[in-house]
Amino acid sequence: MAHRRTWFTAASLAAVLAYQWTPDTWVQTVCYDVIGFAGVAAMVVGLLLHRPARPLPWWLLLAGQFCYVGGDMVAAVMRRWLEMEPFPAPADYMYLVGYALQAAALLMIIQRRPRGGDGAALLEASIIGAAFALVSWVFLMKPVVLDNELTLTGKLISVGYPALDLLLLALLARLLAGRGARVPAFWWLASSIALTLGGDYVWAFTDRMAYDGSTVFSHLLDAVYLVSFLSCGIAALHPSMRRITDDDATTVAERLGPTKLLLLTAATLIGPLVLAWQAGRNDGRVDAAAAISIGCISMFLLVIARMALLLKQVQIQAGLLEEQADVLRELARHDALTGLPNRRAWDAALSAAVTRGARDGSSFCVAMLDLDHFKRYNDSFGHPAGDRLLKTAAATWTTRLRRSDLLARYGGEEFVVLLPDTTAAQAVALLDELRAVTPEHQTFSAGIAVWDGAESGHTLLERADRALYTAKEAGRDRVACAPDAVRAGTAAMIS
Known part of the structure; x- marks a missing residue:
């Protein structure tokens, strides 16, 4: 064919x-x-x-x-x-x-x-229609209406041609703009x-x-x-x-692209051009002043309406972009698998905790958790099962934490916990509770460090990490406190 x-x-x-x-x-x-x-x-x-x-x-x-x-x-x-x-x-x-x-x-x-998008298309078609309506009236319809030699039927037929052309033009513009x-x-x-x-x-x-x-x-x-x-x-x-x-x-x-904008601009200039043509041809006298005025005012109002609609569309798009930016910011701060805050969010929270403690003298603990033998679990049951374990463990642990506590995924099978206004003994008790509810009968090792009031967040996390390795070396499935916590008044313990 x-x-x-x-x-x-x-x-x-x-x-x-x-x-x-x-x-x-x-x-x-x-x-x-x-x-x-x-x-x-x-x-x-x-x-x-x-x-x-x-x-x-x-x-x-x-x-x-x-x-x-x-x-x-x-x-x-x-x-x-x-x-x-x-x-x-x-x-x-x-x-x-x-x-x-x-x-x-x-x-x-x-x-x-x-x-x-009907509103915009209708306005654009109306602008073009109004421009050609002015031209049709001034040059094609008005002379016929004023022609005394034509019969009424002749006038209706003669006016019908440009009128129906104008209707077709408006419909075509609407079709193209929609x-x-x-x-x-x-x-x-x-x-x-x-x-x-x-x-x-x-x-x-x-x-x-x-x-x-x-x-x-x-x-x-x-x-x-x-x-x-x-x-x-x-x-x-x-x-x-x-x-x-x-x-x-x-x-x-x-969209309101360059070509369409050029066409609409040309349409809106038709009124002033007709005015200039009549004034130049008749020594400053304008025969169709009323029609030109009405046409120009109509096109001006239609352009204002189109610009208002465009502004509304821009505002809607800006709102959508802002919502998308919020979503992206949220995604950038959360782990895709577990839904927990990610390392970037953790770094910001730990820095804020140090700043707050230095300002008001409050204390807090951090803990690092590492699921025991996680690689062996993955090898035995497959990576999808390992992913499910991470997700389930994160959800289960979250239910046992206070609203002020922060659990984040640090990387792989490692998690970190920020515990405001918590002593080492309270932190150990809480971590033991979390170990007891770990899904799939799995265990974890954890290291706890209490902020000493002066150290940086990086140094504090390093102490918690060393305590974690102490717990692992002691046989895993236990919680260990960093040595500095003992000097702060809390006894070191391995449970």
Whole structure:
């Protein structure tokens, strides 16, 4: 199917290029209609081939394209065969119905797209819509309303073209600014609508300025519409066309990037540029002052609303980043396996305890614990069992400690305990209690050191570590106090 789509695309572009050399006769009309209906036929084939779950928007798009091409054919028949060019003509009604059908299809597609970020997308589409509404009113609609030679029906038809173009433009901007997967069919469809709008605005402005374009200009403008028809057909032929109208879990958040910011800036400058153009053309007199004022005020308010929404998004993101930073800080201070404070948190707590003791004269103990024969346990039962032992032991010991005590994982199977306002005897009793509840009938050795009121935290921990090795050398499964604790008034003991 891919190669057939490629051949269709290549053949279509070749046909559009060949059209540029057709004479302004029935040959040109037939070539134009054949190429246009080829795009419609491609849409039919794509719909029957891919069968989207929600085909209605695609059928509406197809009907709209048919009305466009059919309207061109009807207009050509009246001009070339009947030699009539009435206004309004039957072709005008077909064109307007085509616009309405395509607008309805775009609206349905927008409703099926992911809903996140609707506020920003709606504001951005409104800014672009307001800018083009001002241009359309000043240059296209107002002259028609003031034209006394047109009938009421003629005025409604003439105003209907730029009004429906404006509606399509707003819906296209909303579709492009919103969320959703950017699949190939999406871009082909968006290009088709954009080309139609571009051709309409070029034709409308040249017609309003009574510009009698050359045959080359006419052919080039026809080519824009033909490529639009064919782009819609290629969109329908692509397998990704189903994702445009069907539920799609994949979303892409469209941010306020440089390109979008440039487009919005250009849109907001349209009002002042129209004002300057009218003032320069009419010696300082502005005919559409009220419309320009309303347009500028509307765009200004919409820009303020968009900036307020952007500021809100920035604040939300800043809050999320702060929450993530808190989580990261918490993770950086806690051991991933046991959930206990890690060595970094322990160093900070020990330093704070030394500082507090030096300030208010309070005393404290530190203890180092080492699970006995932990390597042998790992070798016998496996590392997952060893991890479970560490986690269970940490949780069990924590339940036996006071709220003011701090148990931390120092590394491997080693743990440290900070015991504020605790004597050596009290610390030994507490460590013996912890040994008794160690899970899996395992044991540990521990060394205790009491702060002497002047030493650093590093020196204090070294004394506790030496006491730990004393307990190990004495046969493990026991608690030993550092010798300095005896001189502080507590008897050394091994239990």
